Amino acid sequence: MRTKICLLLLVVALLLTGCHIAKEVSREVELVDAIVTSVDYDPPRNQPMMVGKIMTFQHIPADYDIYVEYNGITASIDSKELYEYYENRIGETIQMEYITITYNTGEVRYKLERSG
Numbered sequence: 001m002r003t004k005i006c007l008l009l010l011v012v013a014l015l016l017t018g019c020h021i022a023k024e025v026s027r028e029v030e031l032v033d034a035i036v037t038s039v040d041y042d043p044p045r046n047q048p049m050m051v052g053k054i055m056t057f058q059h060i061p062a063d064y065d066i067y068v069e070y071n072g073i074t075a076s077i078d079s080k081e082l083y084e085y086y087e088n089r090i091g092e093t094i095q096m097e098y099i100t101i102t103y104n105t106g107e108v109r110y111k112l113e114r115s116g
Helices: 002-016 080-086
Strands: 024-042 045-051 054-060 063-070 073-078 093-103 108-114
Touching: 024 080, 063 080, 063 093, 073 108
Parallel strands: none
Antiparallel strands: 024 063, 024 093, 045 054, 063 073, 093 108
């Protein structure tokens, strides 16, 4: 009972501290040419796991990633088709969306996303 009261008081204290969530003020999207920095392939595998008292296997599918960079920001794209295209083309460019998000607190965040 004592722990429940302490947890309730903790929740009330956190609510009263004036926590506020930053709201997005503006979002700008710009098409840019990002550089492919590396590619990564993880083959499919079966991972053993216990289900009750029985040993079974969980199938983990293959993972195809390419890593791109623009203006100091790195992003990864999980796509078999893009992996196969850029596997031997590291250093080439790919068109990405460069998103600039401004919040009411003055904070600015940047991120890269695949265009189209």
